[in-house]
Every structure is written in structure tokens, then in C-alpha cells.
Amino acid sequence: MAAIKIAGAPVNQTPLDWEGNLSRIILAIQEARSRQVEILCLPELAITGYGSEDLFLSIWFPKKALEQVKALVPHCEDITVAVGVPVRLENQVYNTMAIIEDGKLIGFVPKQFMALDGVHYEFRWFTPWEANRLIDFDFFGEKVPFGDQILTHKTIRYGFEICEDAWRGTSRPGYRLQKRGIDLIFCPSASHFAMGKTQERRELIEFSSKTFDCYYCYVNLLGNEAGRMIFDGECVLANKGNILSRNQLLSFQHFQVIDFELSPQEQSIAPTLEKEWEFVQASSLGLYDYLRKSKSGGFVLSLSGGADSSTIAVLVAEMVRRGLEELGLDEFCRRLTISSEHQNEKKLVNKLLTTAYQGTKNSSQETFESAKMLAESLGAKFHHWTIDEEVDSYIQKIEKVMGRELTWEQDDITLQNIQARSRSPIIWMLANLNNALLLSTSNRSEGDVGYATMDGDTSGSISPIAGVDKFFILNWLRWAEKNLNRPGLSWVNSLQPSAELRPQERSQTDEKDLMPYDLILEIEKLAIRDRRSPLDIFIILSDEMDIEKQLLKGYIKKFFQLWARNQWKRERYAPAFHLDQFNVDPKTWCRFPILSGGFSEELAQLEQI
Template structure:
């Protein structure tokens, strides 16, 4: 086989940004040509963006994607380009890769298997293509082959498995491609980021190249494309079970050109990241893209001095630090519509993150100092005020109409919630004035059990940490203090997590209100991720946790009751990033009825043990 240079083209696209999407593809092609690339493969649905949702169901949207492909072809002289787009055919929509060789469309390959689990709902939009089926397709008056086919470049034969195609075990297209004597398989993907997922991909890619006795090239989308899912832009080449090359993931660039020589010797291989680094980098990139694509002018954060809001403040700081490091101050500012004149990391932080400590009579001096010191250490703008006057105004009005005083003995939840809710209008006002995104501070553990005040701490435009559990957040903050050199976290990490909504003499803590966070995590994994029953969870955790049986039963019962009761809250949470193996967002990963019997019979069985 003659020497051939291929490349993957991870690219950061946006649904309905037709001009921008096309220009990024063209710019990537031009860069690939300068690197003397023979075949350039973009990810699936690169022309439209993977997250176009129900736009795929329309007639005009896939047709416009074909128009974009038609406009792209003249830019593909002296190179072969594979690019993804939706194609409508006989009232069905197919997820395809178009292959253009030296300015001529050679044909389309259609995806054979749809991703239908977790955050993916591809069967809603796309129809699977049949194995070995090939038809003629009318492309602007020219008939081109469409379906299941392979292509040739010199003496090399290559084909495609499109994302989910590769995950279907013994029925995956790779086995048919092997029978056709394939030399190279491209896997153009839109595979969402999740902590630890690169290890799973590594195993799949190594297995694929060894099993099919070929080169296997994986190419993923890049960035926070449409709001919730983040793509890491991974590009990998493997041969006979060995990784030959891998790029650095989670880039802030619009695109990457990752060239590989089809040579069985290892090339540049970026290391796989630890979970803590993955979370940091994915969140930073997610925030950056959400900010610029929403055309907002910064972030506003109600900074309580506690773990959740502090972790978000640090993630914004990492967004600025990483963006400047990779893009330089000038390009970073240009992306966000800011002047780059006389700018530094510190000055950008003061513009992009505005924080406020909103104290009450129940707030402690320790949390105020924690919030203030952290904001100052990060360079964020810091304001502070009290909301006791607003809380008093609300409670007095209700006391007047009820004809009685509100007390902590009889009105505990209401008195807690009115404090959290009173913070919301003021911080929203600040965000509106600044043209900024309000950051919501809820985490996944709070979402599980509804330990959040609707229209209070759930208020926001985006909820960056709602996809991860509180136990991880507490661990990550200690890691970040050391590994990210964020000394302002020292006071945060010394505090016991507390809502600080009851009088201080009550010594309120989150875990006293709920249960230990490490227990919530274990129940959550089994109940939500693995969909186990309360009885199953009791039997499993009874062997794994050192808890007395009545205590464990109580925790499991409390979790399921609170979970069922608070689905309406989860339906209303701000959009969140998908960052872990699973999440509890009903618009993506986890659907659950708003009204239900609340596991009453299942919990009764548990009590009978």
C-alpha cells in the first residue's frame, strides 16, 4: 500500500449557524491541504451539528444541508473529504457521510444503527440503513451511489462505521467491511463527553483494529455544540490492537487537524486524563461555548462561600485561564466580543465573573469570608448585601393575612424557602443589567432528593454542576485547591456544607437534613443509573456499607420518597452539562413521571424484611 496521510477533523459547530459551520469546514480543509493530507474525515453531522434535534424532521433542514454540501464540493480539489450531514429520502431521514474526492462527490454512506440510550434519541429523527443495500441518489441532477459501500484511494480500500455502528457487537458493519478486504475504517462520531469514557473508546478502537486487521481512525465532534452535551474532539488512530496516535482533547479551537501517516509505528499520543482533570477541562470548555454562543457578556453568580457556588466560580476561572493559554488573550477576547487592549487574566476575570454574597441573619461570618476571599483570589468582582429586609417584607404580608406569626416550629420549610427565593430577584436583576448568564448552583445529589428551593438556588440560565454528585464536588474542591493552585479554596474546604437557612443555634448541615453524601451516591447509582428496586439496593448495600440495617432502610426509603416527590423540580431545573455516566435531567437522560405512587409497595416490601 502506497504511503498515505489521513487526518481527523474534530470541529466545533452550532445548529443553524450555516455560514459559520461551512466556513469552519472550509478553513479546516485548507489547513489539511497545507499539511499534505490525502483523506480528511470530519465527524458525523458536521455540516448541521449533531444537536439540531427536531429540525432534522423538517423537509427544508436536510435539503439546506444538501445545499451546503453542494457549496462545499468546489473547495475539495486535490483532497478527499468525508463530511457528515442528514439526507431526506422517501420521507425518511438518514444520517450520512458524504465522500468528496478531488472536487467530485463519490457517494454517501448511511448509518446503520441508531443510538437510543442515555442522552441519545436518534430513532426520533433518523431511519437505520440496511446492510448491503446500495441505491442511486439524485444529487443536483447527478446520480451518485447511496447506502452501504466502500471506497478506494490508490490501492487502499476504506469504509465507515458511523458512531453507534461500532458499538453493536457481532452485528456491527465492521465485520462486513472486513469481508470486503478493507484496509482502513473511519469512525466519524458525535460521542458525548462523560468522565472516564475515553477509556471505553480506547478499548473499542484497539479491539476494532485488531479484529478487522486494519487501520481504524476515530474522529469525534468538539465543544459544547448546542447547550447540554459536550464533545471532546477525540481523534485516534489504531492498528492491529495498538494505539498509534491521539490528540489532546477538549480544545478551545474551532477545529483541529490531526494528521496520521498510515505507518504502523506510534506517532504523537496524548495521555488520557484523570477524572478530575476531565471534569475541569470539559466544564471550562462547556462554559466558554455556552457563553459565546448565547452572545452573553459574562456570568453572574450568587456566591455563598459553600462548596457548590465555589466550585462553579473556580470553573469559570479555569475557563479564562485555559482559554487564554490556548487561544491567547487577543483571540480569546475576540471570541467573547471583548476588547483585548490592556487585558490580563485578572482583568478578564473581573469582567466575566460577577459574584455576590447575599447574607441573612442566619448566615455566618465564616461563609462571608470564604466567599469574599475566594472571589478576590480568582480576580472576580465581589459584591455583598443582606436580604433580611426583603424576607421580613414577605413574611409580614403573609402573617397579616393569616393573622398569626410564622414560627420555626410550624413553618420551618416555608421560612427556609423564602430566604432562598428572596435572593433570586436581586441576583437576576444584576444579571439582566450586565447582559450576563446567571449561574445556578444545584448539584445532582440535591436534584435527586429535591434539596433545593425552586425559584431560589435553582434560578439560573445554566446549571454547570447539576450533572455531578455532591460527594464528587467536595472531593474535587480539595483536589483543585492543590492541583489548580487555587489557594482561595482553603476556607471553602474547611466548612461543613450547610444551607444556612435556619437560625445558627440549630447547627444546620446538609447531611443532617438528608443523609451522608457518600450514601446518596451509592443509592443513586443503583436506583437511577442501574434502575434497581429498593429491595435490590438494600440487599446490595447491606453487603457493601457498614450501616445498621434500620439506618440503611431509612436512607433508602427517604431517597425514593424524596425522589418521587420532587420530579416536578427536576422538570424545571436550568439546562445542565452532561458530564458523568448518567444524569437526572428529564430532557436528556432520565425520564420519570411527575405524578406517581412513589414506590409505596416497593418500600413496604423493604420494611417487611
């Protein structure tokens, strides 16, 4: 086999940014050509972005995408380029790779399997291509082959498995490609980030290169493309079961070109990061892309001094730190259309993050000091005020209408909620004045059980940590204080999580209101991720956890009742990043009826054992 250089090019694309998307692809091609790359593979749907949703169903959108391919062809002289594009054919839309060789389009290879689990709904937009089917396609008056095919460059025979194609066991295209004498398989992907997922990919890539006895090149999209999913830009080359090269993930760059020699020798293998680091890097990149693509002026955060809002404040500061390290001051600021003059890390945090502590008579001095210390240590703007006057005004008005006094004994939830809701209008004012994104502080555990006030602490433009559980957050904060050198977290980490909505003498804590956070995590993994019944969960956790059986039954019953009762809240949460193996966002991972019987029979069955 001829010794050649190939490359993968992760690109950070945006739906409907036709000019920008094409420009980044052209720049990647130019960079690859300057490095004497002979075959360059871009990710799945790189022309349009993967997250174009129902735009794929229109007639004009795939047509315009094909026109972008036509515009790209002249930029591909002296190089072979494979780029992902949707193609409409006979009233069906196909997810394809267009292959351009030396300034001429030579064919299309369509995806054969659609992803339809977790965050994926590909069958809504695309039709799978039949194995071994090959037709002629009219590309602006010129017939080119379209379908299941292999291609040749010099003496190298290469083909494609497009993302989901590679995950389909013995049905995957790779087995047929092997029988045709393949030397190189490209796997262009739009594979969303999740903590720990890169290890699953590694195992797949190693298996593929060994099983098909070929070079296997994986290349993924990059960045927060359309709001929810983040792509890590992973690019890997393997041969005979060994990883030969792997890039560092989650880059802030608009594109990367990762070149490989088709040689069995190891080249450059970036380390796999622990889960805590992955969370930092994915969240900070997600926030940066969301900020610049929404053309917002910064972030506003209601900083309570507790775990959730403190986590988000640190992630914004890490966004600045990581962005400066990778892009440099001038480029970091240029992309956000802010001046870089007289700026440094803390000054940029001060410019981009405005926080406010909104206290009541039920708030403690400890949480005030926690919020103030953290904001000052990060460099964020810090305001503080009380909302007792607003809360009292609402209470007095409703007491007059009801003809009675509201009491904690009779009106607990009402009196808690009005405090959380009274904070919302004024923090929104601050966000509006700053042309900023308001950051919502809900986490996934709260989403499970509805432990959040709608139009209160759920208010926001984006909810950065709604995809991760509270148990992870509490552990991550202790890790971050040390590993990110964030001493301002010392106050946060000394506090017991509390909503601080009841009078202090009532000793309110989150876990007293709900259940231990580590137990919520175990129940939600079984109930939501694994879709187990209440009875199944009781049997499993009875063996795995040291907890009294009647108490465990009560916690499981409480979880399912609160889950069913609060679907309407999950339907209204602000957009959230997908960061873990699963999430509870009904627009991406977990759909559930708003109205239901609430597991009444299933929970009754639980009580009978």
C-alpha cells in the same frame, strides 16, 4: 498498501450557523491540504451539528444541509473529504457521510444503527440503513451511489462505521467490511463527553483495529455545540490493536486537523487525564462556548461561600486560564467581542464574573469570609448585601393574611424557602444589567432528592454542575486547591456544607437534613443509573457498606420518596452539562413521571424483610 497521510478534523459546530459551520469545515480542508493529507474525515453530522433536534424532522432542514454539501464540493480539489450530513430520502431522514473526491461527490454512506440510550434519541429523527443495500441517489441532477459500500483511494479500500455502528457487537458493519478486504475504517462520531469515557473508546478502537486487521481512525465533534452535551474532539488512529496516535482533548479551537501517517509506528499519543482534570477541562470549554454562542456579556453568580457556588466560580476562572493558554489574549477576547487591551487573567475574570454574597441573620461570618476570599483570589467582582428586610417584609405580609405568627417549629420549610427565593430577584437584576448568564448552583445529589428551593437557588440561565454529585464536588474542591493552585479555596474546604437557612443555634448541615453524601451517591447509581428497585439496593448495599440495617432502610426509603416527590423540580432546572456516566435531567438522560404512586408498594416490601 500505499503509504499515504490521512487526517481527522474535530470541528466546533452550532445548529443553524450555516455560514460558520461551512467556513470551519473549509478551513479544516485547507489546513489538511497544506499538510498533504489525502483523505480527511470530519465528524458525524458536521454540516448541521449533532444537536439540531427536531429540525431534522423538517423537510427544509435536510434539504438545506445537502445544499451545503454542494457548496463544499468545489473546495475539495486534490483531496478526499468525508463529512457528516442528514439526508432526506423517501420521507425518511438518514444520518450519512458524504464522500467528496477531488472536487466531485462520489457517494453517501448512511448510518446503520441508531443510539437510543442515555442522552440519545436518534430514532426520533433518523432511520437506520439496511446492511448491504445500495441505491442510486439524485444529487442535484447527478446519480451517485447511496448505501452500504466501500470506497477506494489508490490501493487503499476504506469504509465507515458511524458512531453507534461501532458499538453493536457482532452486528456492527466492521465485520462485513473486513470480509470485503478493508484496509482502513473511519469512525466519524458525535460522542458526548463523560468523565472516564475516553478509556471505553480506547478499548473499542484497539479491539476494532485488531479484530478487523486494519487501520482504524476515530474522529469526534468538538465543544459545547447546542447547550447540554459537550464533545471532546477526540481523534485516534490504531492498527493491529495498538493506539498509534491520539490528540489532546477538549480544545478551545474552532477546529483541529490531526494528521496521521498510515504507518504501524507510534506517532503522538496524548496522555489520558484523571477524572478531576477532565471535569475542569470539559466544564471550562462548556462555559466558554455557552458564553460566546449565547452572545452574553459574562456570568453572574450568587456566591454563598459553600462548595457548589465556589466550584462554579473556580470553573469560570479556569475557563479564562485555559482559554488564554490555548488561544492567546487577542483571540480569546475577540471571540467574546471584548477588548484585549490592558487585560490579563485576573482582569478578564473580573470582567466576566460578577459575584454577590446575599446574607441573612442566619448566615455565618465564616461563609462570608469564604466567599470574599475566594472571589478576591480569583479576581472576580464581589458584592455583598443582606436580604433580611425583604424576607421580613414577605413574612409580615403572610402573617397578616394568616392571622398568626410563623414559627420554626411549625413553618420550617416555608421560612427556609422564603430566604432562598428572596435572593433570586436581585441577583437576576444584576444579571440583566450586565447582559450576563446567571449561574445556578444545583448539583446532581440535590436534584435526586429535591434539596433545592424552586425559584431560589435553582434560578439561573445555566446549571454547570447539575450533572455531577456532591460527593465528587467536595473531593474535587480539595484536589483543586492544590492542583489548580487555588489557595482561595482553603476557607471553603474547612466548612461543613450547610444551606444556612435555619437559625444558627439549630446547627443545620446538609447531611443532617438528608443523609451522608457518599451514601446518596451509592443509592443513586443503583437506583438511577442501574434502575434497581429499593429492595435490590438494600440487599446490595447491606453487603457493601458498614451501616446498621434499619438506618439503611430509612435512607433508601427517604431517597425514593424524595425522588418521586420532586420530579416537577427536575423538569424546571436550568440546562445542565452532561459530565458523568449519567444525569437526572429529564430532557436528556432520565425521564420519570411527575405524578406517581411514589414507590409505596416497593418501599412497603422493603420494610417486610
